[in-house]
Amino acid sequence: MTVTSALSVRGLNKSFGALVVAQAIDVELAPGARVGLIGPNGAGKTTFVNLLTGFLKPDSGTIALEGTPIEAMSPEMRVQRGLARTHQINTLLREDTARDNVAIAIAERKKYAWRMMRYTPQWKHCTEQADALLRDMGIADVGSRQVRELPYGQQRLLEIAIALALKPRVLLLDEPAAGVPSEEAHRIHDVLAKLPSDIAILIIEHDMEVIFRFAREIIVLLQGRVLTRGAPAQIKDDPEVRAVYLGRTVV
Amino acid sequence: MTKPSSTTTLAPAALAPISKLWATVGHVLPWAIAIGFFFVAEGSLSIGTQIMIWILFALSLDLILGYAGIVTLGHAAFFGVGAYAAGLFSIHFSPDPLIGHIFAIVVSGLLGLVTGALILHTTGVTFLMLTLATVSLIFEFGNQTRWLTGGDDGLQGMRVDPIFGMFEFNIFGQTAYVYALVVLFIWFLFSWRLMHSPFGRSLDGIRQNSRRMRAIGTPVWWRLLAIYGISAAMAGSAGALLAHSTRFVGLSSLSLLTSGIVTVMLILGGTRKLYGAFIGAAIYYLVQDSTAKINPHFWEFIVGGMLIITVLFLEGGLMDLGRIGRRLISRFRQRSDLP
Ligand SMILES: Nc1ncnc2c1ncn2[C@@H]1O[C@H](COP(=O)(O)OP(=O)(O)O)[C@@H](O)[C@H]1O
Ligand SMILES: [Mg+2]
Numbered sequence: 109m110t111v112t113s114a115l116s117v118r119g120l121n122k123s124f125g126a127l128v129v130a131q132a133i134d135v136e137l138a139p140g141a142r143v144g145l146i147g148p149n150g151a152g153k154t155t156f157v158n159l160l161t162g163f164l165k166p167d168s169g170t171i172a173l174e175g176t177p178i179e180a181m182s183p184e185m186r187v188q189r190g191l192a193r194t195h196q197i198n199t200l201l202r203e204d205t206a207r208d209n210v211a212i213a214i215a216e217r218k219k220y221a222w223r224m225m226r227y228t229p230q231w232k233h234c235t236e237q238a239d240a241l242l243r244d245m246g247i248a249d250v251g252s253r254q255v256r257e258l259p260y261g262q263q264r265l266l267e268i269a270i271a272l273a274l275k276p277r278v279l280l281l282d283e284p285a286a287g288v289p290s291e292e293a294h295r296i297h298d299v300l301a302k303l304p305s306d307i308a309i310l311i312i313e314h315d316m317e318v319i320f321r322f323a324r325e326i327i328v329l330l331q332g333r334v335l336t337r338g339a340p341a342q343i344k345d346d347p348e349v350r351a352v353y354l355g356r357t358v359v
Numbered sequence: 360m361t362k363p364s365s366t367t368t369l370a371p372a373a374l375a376p377i378s379k380l381w382a383t384v385g386h387v388l389p390w391a392i393a394i395g396f397f398f399v400a401e402g403s404l405s406i407g408t409q410i411m412i413w414i415l416f417a418l419s420l421d422l423i424l425g426y427a428g429i430v431t432l433g434h435a436a437f438f439g440v441g442a443y444a445a446g447l448f449s450i451h452f453s454p455d456p457l458i459g460h461i462f463a464i465v466v467s468g469l470l471g472l473v474t475g476a477l478i479l480h481t482t483g484v485t486f487l488m489l490t491l492a493t494v495s496l497i498f499e500f501g502n503q504t505r506w507l508t509g510g511d512d513g514l515q516g517m518r519v520d521p522i523f524g525m526f527e528f529n530i531f532g533q534t535a536y537v538y539a540l541v542v543l544f545i546w547f548l549f550s551w552r553l554m555h556s557p558f559g560r561s562l563d564g565i566r567q568n569s570r571r572m573r574a575i576g577t578p579v580w581w582r583l584l585a586i587y588g589i590s591a592a593m594a595g596s597a598g599a600l601l602a603h604s605t606r607f608v609g610l611s612s613l614s615l616l617t618s619g620i621v622t623v624m625l626i627l628g629g630t631r632k633l634y635g636a637f638i639g640a641a642i643y644y645l646v647q648d649s650t651a652k653i654n655p656h657f658w659e660f661i662v663g664g665m666l667i668i669t670v671l672f673l674e675g676g677l678m679d680l681g682r683i684g685r686r687l688i689s690r691f692r693q694r695s696d697l698p
Pocket of ligand 2: 153155
């Protein structure tokens with residue numbers, strides 16, 4: 109089989125007791141894809157990311173990353189194979205500096221984090237690369253600051269920086285601008301627009317303007333089910349989608 | 360010791376910058392005291408040996424509790440098993456203390472890996488309960504196997520040869536003291552490097568947020584298992600020192616109370632600094648020793664009181680007093696610099 113898809117999800121099912129949060133979900137991400145995942149709160153979007161990354165175990169279904177089945181793998185193995193994510197709620201090392209948050213991810217990717225005796229020049233390399241990445245993200249100035257002192261918006265950018273440090277093939281962005289005041293959100297949207305084009309990206313985002321601009325395909329999730337999917341223009345005009353979701357947020 | 364060039368590399372932002380002078384003083388002082396004590400202590404060297412054994416034990420706990428955030432009450436299992444391993448080795452195989460010591464390190468390290476592999480997938484209270492169960496089981500095993508361990512009479516009849524065939528364990532305790540000091544120093548250097556490395560940093564990351572670490576691909580379970588085994592081996596080494604220096608191993612070395620005491624020492628001195636173990640164990644021991652003469656239970660009040668004060672006011676343990684002192688001094692200096 110030729111590997112034409114970066115991520116291929118087939119028939120994914122998951123229930124929490126009686127609550128069905130994923131029902132026969134199929135998703136294909138081609139290399140470099142830009143897919144938006146939308147749906148009302150509680151639709152199961154974050155759960156979907158957790159299922160893909162291995163933080164939750166699906167009841168059934170298959171997940172293939174560049175042709176390799178990964179559903180039996182631990183979260184860390186999936187990351188090592190090129191599946192990275194950001195979190196809807198900041199998940200950072202709050203006592204460490206922004207630079208070190210990124211450097212640790214780089215060290216982990218380079219299999220350098222098992223080094224037990226001392227820091228060697230390789231660690232310095234990691235921190236230099238971390239600085240470069242922070243610079244690309246436009247937050248070079250916060251490298252030496254402790255994460256818990258950073259404004260929320262910059263912590264959100266750091267979430268993305270850490271994921272990029274892993275050099276993923278597939279990136280899952282869970283509401284990257286969640287909780288950021290709208291006058292600051294543009295900084296995050298600018299970063300999104302500049303993400304490397306060879307990475308396949310699935311983005312969950314509530315700002316419809318952002319998602320219509322960013323995504324080439326949109327999947328609408330409702331109660332764990334794919335309600336509909338298609339090109340942004342198509343989704344925008346879909347009366348069903350308007351009724352359950354867009355009607356509330358789009359002017 | 361070699362000058363650690365990486366004093367600032369662990370959680371650097373959390374610490375006020377320490378001047379080179381202060382850092383050097385901080386590194387030299389404990390060892391200078393330990394060496395000086397050898398020459399002035401005369402009759403009380405064995406107390407010094409005991410303190411160093413507890414420092415080593417507390418140091419091993421700092422690696423898992425302080426750095427990796429593994430909250431355990433079962434650490435005495437490794438200390439006690441190390442002591443029994445050293446004791447039994449000297450009785451049944453060879454009285455050579457160094458081979459016995461290595462044997463103890465291996466046995467307790469393996470025990471750490473095996474028990475760790477069984478319980479490290481759990482966290483929090485579940486993990487705590489499982490460590491409790493582990494240490495209780497091993498205690499009971501030691502209690503029941505009288506034929507092997509001597510049960511509650513303790514393990515007696517140990518023979519310990521001179522170290523390198525030259526330095527006899529004499530009644531003044533000089534050999535035991537130097538032996539303990541050297542072993543402590545080696546483990547300290549090892550721990551220092553271990554914690555100031557990418558590996559040590561990843562443990563600190565796991566303590567802060569294990570979910571984050573999993574999301575960057577850290578094999579969290581393996582990392583924790585590695586440090587759990589290393590820490591167990593170190594605790595076993597402390598146990599072996601105890602066995603060799605006293606030629607006796609009691610069941611109490613395996614008891615829950617022992618786990619509790621070493622935890623109190625570490626919290627008292629300060630976690631995640633390595634030197635916290637030094638201060639905590641020394642203070643605990645000295646307070647116990649000096650106040651027990653007044654009233655056998657008095658020291659418990661003192662230690663309890665100190666612990667409460669530490670936990671409430673000194674986030675970083677008694678070692679914070681040093682930092683507060685430094686800050687006061689520098690403020691005083693600044694003020695006197697003013698015209
Ligand atoms: N670990 C869990 N256990 C039980 N229910 C959960 C769990 N995680 C999420 N849920 C529930 O699953 C549903 C979908 O949640 P989520 O995926 O977070 O929604 P979304 O991200 O689309 O807002 C919600 O009703 C939520 O309460
Ligand atoms: Mg969500």
